[in-house]
Amino acid sequence: MSRIGGFTQPDASPEYFIKFLSFLDGQGSVKSIRAHAAQCLSLAAGHRVLDLGCGIGGATFPIADVVGPNGLAAGVDVSSAMIEAARERAAGRQGVEFHVGNATAIPFPDRFFDSARCERVFLYLPDRLAAIREMMRVVKPGGRICLVDTEIDSTAIYSTKPALTRKMTSLICASMPNGNSGRELPALARQAGLKGVQTDCFAITTPYEFFQRVAVGTVLKAAEDGLASTTEVEEWLTEQETLQERGEFFQMWLMVVASGTV
Numbered sequence: 001m002s003r004i005g006g007f008t009q010p011d012a013s014p015e016y017f018i019k020f021l022s023f024l025d026g027q028g029s030v031k032s033i034r035a036h037a038a039q040c041l042s043l044a045a046g047h048r049v050l051d052l053g054c055g056i057g058g059a060t061f062p063i064a065d066v067v068g069p070n071g072l073a074a075g076v077d078v079s080s081a082m083i084e085a086a087r088e089r090a091a092g093r094q095g096v097e098f099h100v101g102n103a104t105a106i107p108f109p110d111r112f113f114d115s116a117r118c119e120r121v122f123l124y125l126p127d128r129l130a131a132i133r134e135m136m137r138v139v140k141p142g143g144r145i146c147l148v149d150t151e152i153d154s155t156a157i158y159s160t161k162p163a164l165t166r167k168m169t170s171l172i173c174a175s176m177p178n179g180n181s182g183r184e185l186p187a188l189a190r191q192a193g194l195k196g197v198q199t200d201c202f203a204i205t206t207p208y209e210f211f212q213r214v215a216v217g218t219v220l221k222a223a224e225d226g227l228a229s230t231t232e233v234e235e236w237l238t239e240q241e242t243l244q245e246r247g248e249f250f251q252m253w254l255m256v257v258a259s260g261t262v
């Protein structure tokens with residue numbers, strides 16, 4: 001079963017990851033966070049904007065709407081499958097393009113972009129400081145950079161078994177390279193040399209169907225690896241199923257947005 005931690009390279013099971021991203025793209029709360037991130041970038045018609053780790057382009061297309069056909073919204077992602085899906089969605093549209101590339105080797109020249117953004121990618125990167133510095137390389141001096149991440153370690157899930165729930169959410173966090181990335185973004189942005197770093201926080205709630213996508217494969221694998229007992233995992237998943245049947249399921253993610261100037 002595919003797991004959220006597999007976003008380090010989604011090519012192994014693109015269908016899972018495309019569904020995951022499409023679901024979040026449709027959420028009003030995610031659209032609001034993206035609108036806020038766009039404000040942080042001071043976008044204008046004609047600007048060239050990088051969307052690093054763009055996935056299927058959920059945030060790239062709204063940027064293309066603002067910069068227009070004389071600007072450029074460029075998505076870069078390490079996954080060929082995500083880039084292929086994004087290119088299909090672009091279907092010959094002017095002012096938007098997608099490239100396969102790594103966060104620490106962005107396939108663009110120095111000072112090419114007016115601004116750059118990166119959403120829910122730092123969770124997966126081995127060297128986040130190198131990625132911010134690489135974003136700074138391709139953005140003009142005075143240009144804006146905006147980083148968005150989920151604070152996975154702070155996931156809140158309603159349960160009558162809070163200690164068990166804490167254990168399960170900690171296992172999900174530990175399955176990712178940087179599960180604390182949200183809270184670490186502001187410090188990383190400063191350490192990389194961004195000026196005037198501003199931090200804003202948001203909360204999003206997601207339904208049971210999405211919880212299943214995010215959590216089930218990961219906690220089952222944790223049981224397989226001996227990090228939790230099968231009984232504990234089944235007890236937790238069964239409780240969540242029951243809460244859903246009663247209309248009482250609740251999950252919340254905190255999202256952190258850190259922005260600054262090159």
Ligand SMILES: C[S@@+](CC[C@H](N)C(=O)[O-])C[C@H]1O[C@@H](n2cnc3c(N)ncnc32)[C@H](O)[C@@H]1O
Pocket residue numbers: 007008009010021052053054055056057058059076077078079082101102103104118119120121124125
């Ligand atoms: C959770 S998805 C977020 C996608 C998109 N930013 C969005 O908001 O919909 C994480 C993305 O980061 C990409 N990614 C992971 N490691 C990367 C790397 N080293 N360089 C570039 N992209 C990377 C994955 O392929 C995936 O598309």
